[in-house]
Amino acid sequence: xxxxxxxxxxxxxxxxxxxxxxxxxxxxxxxxxxxxxxxxxxxxxxxxxxxxxxxxxxxxxxxxxxxxxxxxxxxxxxxxxxxxxxxxxxxxxxxxxxxxxxxxxxxxxxxxxxxxxxxxxxxxxxxxxxxxxxxxxxxxxxxxxxxxxxxxxxxxxxxxxxxxxxxxxxxxxxxxxxxxxxxxxxxxxxxxxxxxxxxxxxxxxxxxxxxxxxxxxxxxxxxxxxxxxxxxxxxxxxxxxxxxxxxxxxxxxxxxxxxxxxxxxxxxxxxxxxxxxxxxxxxxxxxxxxxxxxxxxxxxxxxxxxxxxxxxxxxxxxxxxxxxxxxxxxxxxxxxxxxxxxxxxxxxxxxxxxxxxxxxxxxxxxxxxxxxxxxxxxxxxxxxxxxxxxxxxxxxxxxxxxxxxxxxxxxxxxxxxxxxxxxxxxxxxxxxxxxxxxxxxxxxxxxxxxxxxxxxxxxxxxxxxxxxxxxxxxxxxxxxxxxxxxxxxxxxxxxxxxxxxxxxxxxxxxxxxxxxxxxxxxxxxxxxxxxxxxxxxxxxxxxxxxxxxxxxxxxxxxxxxxxxxx
Amino acid sequence: xxxxxxxxxxxxxxxxxxxxxxxxxxxxxxxxxxxxxxxxxxxxxxxxxxxxxxxxxxxxxxxxxxxxxxxxxxxxxxxxxxxxxxxxxxxxxxxxxxxxxxxxxxxxxxxxxxxxxxxxxxxxxxxxxxxxxxxxxxxxxxxxxxxxxxxxxxxxxxxxxxxxxxxxxxxxxxxxxxxxxxxxxxxxxxxxxxxxxxxxxxxxxxxxxxxxxxxxxxxxxxxxxxxxxxxxxxxxxxxxxx
Numbered sequence: 001x002x003x004x005x006x007x008x009x010x011x012x013x014x015x016x017x018x019x020x021x022x023x024x025x026x027x028x029x030x031x032x033x034x035x036x037x038x039x040x041x042x043x044x045x046x047x048x049x050x051x052x053x054x055x056x057x058x059x060x061x062x063x064x065x066x067x068x069x070x071x072x073x074x075x076x077x078x079x080x081x082x083x084x085x086x087x088x089x090x091x092x093x094x095x096x097x098x099x100x101x102x103x104x105x106x107x108x109x110x111x112x113x114x115x116x117x118x119x120x121x122x123x124x125x126x127x128x129x130x131x132x133x134x135x136x137x138x139x140x141x142x143x144x145x146x147x148x149x150x151x152x153x154x155x156x157x158x159x160x161x162x163x164x165x166x167x168x169x170x171x172x173x174x175x176x177x178x179x180x181x182x183x184x185x186x187x188x189x190x191x192x193x194x195x196x197x198x199x200x201x202x203x204x205x206x207x208x209x210x211x212x213x214x215x216x217x218x219x220x221x222x223x224x225x226x227x228x229x230x231x232x233x234x235x236x237x238x239x240x241x242x243x244x245x246x247x248x249x250x251x252x253x254x255x256x257x258x259x260x261x262x263x264x265x266x267x268x269x270x271x272x273x274x275x276x277x278x279x280x281x282x283x284x285x286x287x288x289x290x291x292x293x294x295x296x297x298x299x300x301x302x303x304x305x306x307x308x309x310x311x312x313x314x315x316x317x318x319x320x321x322x323x324x325x326x327x328x329x330x331x332x333x334x335x336x337x338x339x340x341x342x343x344x345x346x347x348x349x350x351x352x353x354x355x356x357x358x359x360x361x362x363x364x365x366x367x368x369x370x371x372x373x374x375x376x377x378x379x380x381x382x383x384x385x386x387x388x389x390x391x392x393x394x395x396x397x398x399x400x401x402x403x404x405x406x407x408x409x410x411x412x413x414x415x416x417x418x419x420x421x422x423x424x425x426x427x428x429x430x431x432x433x434x435x436x437x438x439x440x441x442x443x444x445x446x447x448x449x450x451x452x453x454x455x456x457x458x459x460x461x462x463x464x465x466x467x468x469x470x471x472x473x474x475x476x477x478x479x480x481x482x483x484x485x486x487x488x489x490x491x492x493x494x495x496x497x498x499x500x501x502x503x504x505x506x507x508x509x510x511x512x513x514x515x516x517x518x519x520x521x522x523x524x525x526x527x528x529x530x531x532x533x534x535x536x537x538x539x540x541x542x543x544x545x546x547x548x549x550x551x552x553x554x555x556x557x558x559x560x561x562x563x564x565x566x
Numbered sequence: 567x568x569x570x571x572x573x574x575x576x577x578x579x580x581x582x583x584x585x586x587x588x589x590x591x592x593x594x595x596x597x598x599x600x601x602x603x604x605x606x607x608x609x610x611x612x613x614x615x616x617x618x619x620x621x622x623x624x625x626x627x628x629x630x631x632x633x634x635x636x637x638x639x640x641x642x643x644x645x646x647x648x649x650x651x652x653x654x655x656x657x658x659x660x661x662x663x664x665x666x667x668x669x670x671x672x673x674x675x676x677x678x679x680x681x682x683x684x685x686x687x688x689x690x691x692x693x694x695x696x697x698x699x700x701x702x703x704x705x706x707x708x709x710x711x712x713x714x715x716x717x718x719x720x721x722x723x724x725x726x727x728x729x730x731x732x733x734x735x736x737x738x739x740x741x742x743x744x745x746x747x748x749x750x751x752x753x754x755x756x757x758x759x760x761x762x763x764x765x766x767x768x769x770x771x772x773x774x775x776x777x778x779x780x781x782x783x784x785x786x787x788x789x790x791x792x793x794x795x796x797x798x799x800x801x802x803x804x805x806x807x808x
Contacts, residue, residue, distance in 0.1 A: 289738065306735065311611045311631040464716060464735070464742030465612045471657035474740045475691045495690065502653050505626050505646075506614045 001266040002274040003152040006143065009265075013144035018079070021056035022102050024048075025075040027132060028061035029218045030211070030250055032071035036090070040072045043091040047098035057102055060141075063219020065132035067119060068372040075132065076101055087113040118388040119370045124351065126359045127335040128375045131219035136254050139261040142222040148267050150341035154230050155275040158341075163234035164190055167337065169345035171357030176202060176293075176330035177405060177434040179356070179423040185327065188317040189235040192325035197237035199228050200321070200328040202298060203244040203251065206290040207406025208457060210437030212361040213331045215373050217244065217251035220335070221258035225281055227334030229268060230341060232279040235327050240281040241302050242331070246288045256283055290461035294509050295328045297463065308465045309509035330435065332361060353379030356422035360433070366403075366440035369394050376421070383417040386440055397442040405434025407454045407461075408514035411447065430517070452480040458515040469512030472503035476516065572638035581634040588616055588629040596642055599651060599680045601658075601769055602717040603630045606790035608726060610718055615651050615680065618642050626650075648684070655681045660691040661740065662698065663712040664770075671771035672781040677715060678770075694740070701746075703753030707765050707775055709744070714772035716742055720764035727793060732758045744772075763789070 001009075017023065026032075026041040044059050065073040070087035074097060077083050084107055086097060093111050101107045125131070134141035142148070154163055168183025189197060201224060205213040217224060228240045244252045259281050262268040270278045284302050291297045292307040299321050301307040320326025336358060340348045352358045356378040362385065365371050369391030376385065382402055386392070393399050401411040410431035412419060419425050423433050441450065459473040479496045482488040500516035507513045568583040574594065581590040586609065591598050601613040611631040618629045621639035626647070629640075641647070658664075658677065666672045698711040721733040721744065732755055736745045747755040765773040766785050774783050 291738075311628065459739060462739035464737065464739045465610070466614050467612065467654050467657055467715075468614055470716070470739055470742070471661045471694075474694060475657065475660065478692060499653070502650050506617055506650055506654065508611060508614070508628075 003156065006148055006152055006267075006273065009140065010143045010146070010149075013140040017058070017144065019056075020058040021079060022058075023077040024057065024059045024097070024102065025062045025065075025077065025132065026059065027063070027065050027071060027073040028136075029064040029215055030248075031064070031068035032073055033250070035071045037072040039091050040074065040089050040094045043094040044074070044098055047095050048102075051098060051103050053098070053102065057098075060135045061137075062134060063131045063136050064128075064215045064373055066123075066128075066372050066374065067113065067370055069370065070113060070372075073113075073132075076107075083115065085113045085115055086111045119372075119374075119391065122376065122380070122384060122389050123374055124359050124377050125375050126339050126348075126351070127216065127223070127332060127361060128219070128373070129339070130223065131215065134220065136219055136221055137257050139222060139258070139265060139267075142220070146342065147222055147338075148226055148262075148273075150338040151226050151229050151233075151267070152273050154233055154341050155273055155277055160190055160234045160236060163230060163341070166345045167234070167340060170340045170348040171345075171352075171355075172333065172336055172340065172348065173356060173423065174330060175332035175336070175360070175435065177408070177432060179433060182329060182333055185317060185329070186231065186234050188315075189237075189325050189327040192318060194325050196239070196322075196324045197235055198321045198324060198326040199232045199235065199237045199240040200295075200299065200302065200316075200326055201228055201240065201242040201331045201334050202293065202295065202328060203242060203248070203331045204286050204293040204298060205245060205435055206293050206461070207435055207437040208454075209365040209403075209439045210363045210406060210435055212363050212373065212436040214248050214251050215363075216331055216335050216361070217248065218254055221251075221255045222262065223335045223338055224255070224331050225258055225262055225268060227337035228281060229272065229279050230337050231327055231329070231334065233277050235325075237327065238278045238280065240279060241284050241321075242281060243284045243286060243292070243298055243302060245286040245292075252283060252285055259283065289463070290457075291463045291509070291511055294511060297509070298328070299326065308463045309511075311508060332436070352377050353420055353422040355424055356433075360421065360436060362421075362436045362438045364390055364438050364440070366438075367393055367397070367442040367445075368440045378422045379420045381418050381420055382412060385421065385438070386417070390440065393440070393442045395442075397444065399440070400443045400445055401441045401447065401450075403439040403441065403450065404437065405432035406437050407457050408432060408510060408517055409434045409437075410517055411441070411450065432514075432517075446484075448480065448484055452477065452484055455480055455515065458511065462511060462515075466506075466508040466512065468503045469507045469509075469515065472499055472507075473512070473515055475499060476503070570634055570636040570638075572634055572636070572640060574640045575642055583635075584633050586630055587618065587627075587632045587634050587638075587640065590634050591618075591629055591640075591642060597683075598629060598642065599684065600630065601676060601680065601715060602719065604719050604723075604767055604787065604790070606727070606787075606794045607719060607722045607767070610722070613715075613717060614654055617647060617650060619644055619647060652684055652686050655684060655686050656689045656691055658715055659686075659689045660693050662694070662696060662714065665712075668780055669713060669771040670774045670778045670780060670783040671713075671785075674781070674784045675771060676769035696740075698743075701752050702776065703751035704755075704758070704760070705753065705776075706760060707752070707762060707773060709746075709752060709773050710771065711743055712772075713770045714744060715770055716744065717769060718744070719767040719769065720744060720773060723763045723767045723790070727790065728759060728761050728763050730757050730759055730761075733764060 041061055048057050072089045074086040074089045075083050096108050130145050164187040172182045173179040203213050286292050289307045292301045294309045297307045297309040316326040316328050349357050359375050360378050361375045374389055399414050401413050403411050426433050455477045459477045462469045462473050464470045476499050479492050504513055504516050569580050570583045571580050579594050599615040602610045609630045611628045616629040617626040619641040700710045702708040724733045725731040732746050735742050737743050746752045
């Protein structure tokens with residue numbers, strides 16, 4: 001296949017789709033599947049067959065449409081009319097969608113989700129542009145929406161150096177959390193002299209409450225593959241690995257199919273699009289260790305070794321897989337590459353904040369009315385995300401905190417609701433951008449419990465290689481447990497703080513170094529008096545004090561009362 | 567190989583480029599506590615006792631896995647570092663059931679030695695007291711997981727020197743444990759050559775020779791140097807053995 005073939009394939013597929021009077025899109029990503037999406041899809045297919053509408057109605061199992069808590073989602077696309085989105089579709093409603101809306105042009109009003117609500121209006125879809133609109137298991141659907149054009153363009157019209165420069169000019173930063181400039185990393189790998197280089201996509205997303213990467217891989221797997229192929233061309237690699245965590249079977253299945261389909265069409269493998277460029281992609285499934293999201297541990301896992309991190313430097317860009325230069329990026333980073341090549345770096349650089357360009361996908365979870373997957377321009381304020389897109393806190397309760405960055409991040413209190421969501425602002429607050437998990441807590445959440453939950457997570461997920469993380473996290477967890485049970489003393493808080501700083505300073509990898517980020521207060525500088533760190537330490541102190549004091553009627557203060565106070 | 571000059575505790579020293587910082591420190595008589603490092607084995611960087619401060623680097627670095635570089639300014643015994651080393655040792659003692667009074671290695675144990683040298687006389691953290699088993703199924707040696715500090719010297723010596731790779735680590739975090747042959751009893755291991763190298767490199771009393779009682783065990787690391795010298799001189803290379 002060459003570029004002309006690709007374009008004619010796209011045209012053929014577009015014509016095929018336009019021949020249908022109506023397309024019914026059913027979300028088939030994990031959240032909707034788990035709430036009965038498959039039955040809904042089957043019912044729609046049966047109803048279409050029943051009404052003999054096969055010729056002018058097409059049903060498509062697509063990726064994520066966004067408002068996951070309202071699933072299963074169904075979208076009805078009709079020629080010349082705006083899309084109609086249905087929420088919480090049951091098989092009964094699915095039947096009515098076909099019989100009333102499609103067959104008789106009478107939409108089922110009470111289940112329509114208005115498409116002009118802030119949830120959609122404030123978003124800007126760049127990486128998720130195809131998500132919810134294409135069948136992730138059909139290569140043709142992706143090609144019909146301009147897929148693999150960027151790869152074709154890069155291979156013919158750009159040198160590898162041009163591609164690196166373009167990515168650098170776009171201002172794209174690593175979406176895994178640390179925010180290292182992607183173009184710089186690509187250029188470092190490109191400049192290394194080696195007979196073999198590798199490209200690795202990190203899809204081992206493990207933060208509690210985060211599912212951005214899963215959704216991207218499930219909804220638009222070809223976009224990730226295209227980004228990887230462009231990266232392979234830019235850095236001079238002919239082998240890519242995509243590492244998916246074992247808990248994502250749907251994503252792994254769709255990626256595997258996508259790789260095979262792309263290979264059959266000559267979009268991956270040898271002589272891609274009739275150029276001299278070869279690039280193979282292999283899938284690697286993780287075995288469920290959080291630490292394998294750390295790049296050196298991930299590479300150890302790909303090589304079949306125990307998933308444990310090693311000391312950097314040397315960085316993977318110099319010595320990665322089997323000692324060869326390796327480019328390792330998050331899948332979301334790779335997902336951003338095709339739009340950058342298609343529309344140009346200048347276009348991408350207009351989106352987002354001064355130092356954090358582009359859009360970011362967040363998995364909005366916790367105590368907000370609209371939970372789900374959102375893609376917003378960076379620099380949007382936390383308030384807009386929580387109160388406009390998220391629709392505010394349910395049950396008339398107060399907002400208490402937003403947890404960003406998973407176990408390595410921190411909690412942002414209400415006083416900082418106007419913080420722009422970009423790498424620098426979040427870092428200044430003592431939290432991190434992280435991979436995009438965003439858990440909203442209302443006034444009933446106890447911060448000490450939150451701290452304990454995340455420490456328990458780190459205790460479970462520590463690989464056991466270095467002593468501070470292996471034993472330190474257990475000791476810190478025990479101290480937090482003591483506090484929540486009301487058995488702690490003020491001396492325990494000092495011990496806890498001392499341990500936090502030691503584990504942070506001496507641990508080998510990011511897991512241990514950031515395990516105590518939420519409460520290692522004395523390391524903090526300017527934001528200490530207002531920042532979230534101080535806040536949690538205050539909560540800890542208050543917790544110890546109040547748990548040790550007796551209430552007027554002589555019994556210990558119960559835990560529910562505590563929750564409301566802290 | 568090029569020579570580099572670096573400053574260690576305000577004193578200028580020279581070293582080979584690429585030489586590990588730990589070996590430079592030892593060459594210059596600076597005592598660095600280590601538990602996972604052993605001359606002749608690959609570096610692990612896991613015990614975090616040899617952490618040093620490098621000026622201009624916000625993070626502490628483990629000397630064993632940091633190559634010496636030109637112009638490095640190294641501090642090895644700052645107040646913070648000594649405090650951290652003490653805390654790491656306390657954590658190690660709190661992790662498993664290290665009871666010196668009944669240990670075969672009492673008096674010869676590297677963990678005990680490092681703790682005594684740094685002046686660690688009590689543990690401020692709660693003992694975790696895990697319930698751990700022993701495996702005495704091997705006819706000559708036994709492993710007591712209560713005394714293991716997971717330094718992985720046994721794993722490395724068996725893999726890198728003996729070439730049998732009987733030992734490995736299973737589990738994660740505090741549940742990690744060294745195992746033989748996919749967690750089968752040591753005595754039933756078909757890959758074990760019973761060479762005893764693992765026992766000799768073990769810093770504590772976790773691996774010991776059967777029949778030894780309290781404070782009777784002493785371990786010999788010299789064989790490693792002897793094997794490695796032989797390899798370097800190619801004494802055992804094919805056709806050179808005589």
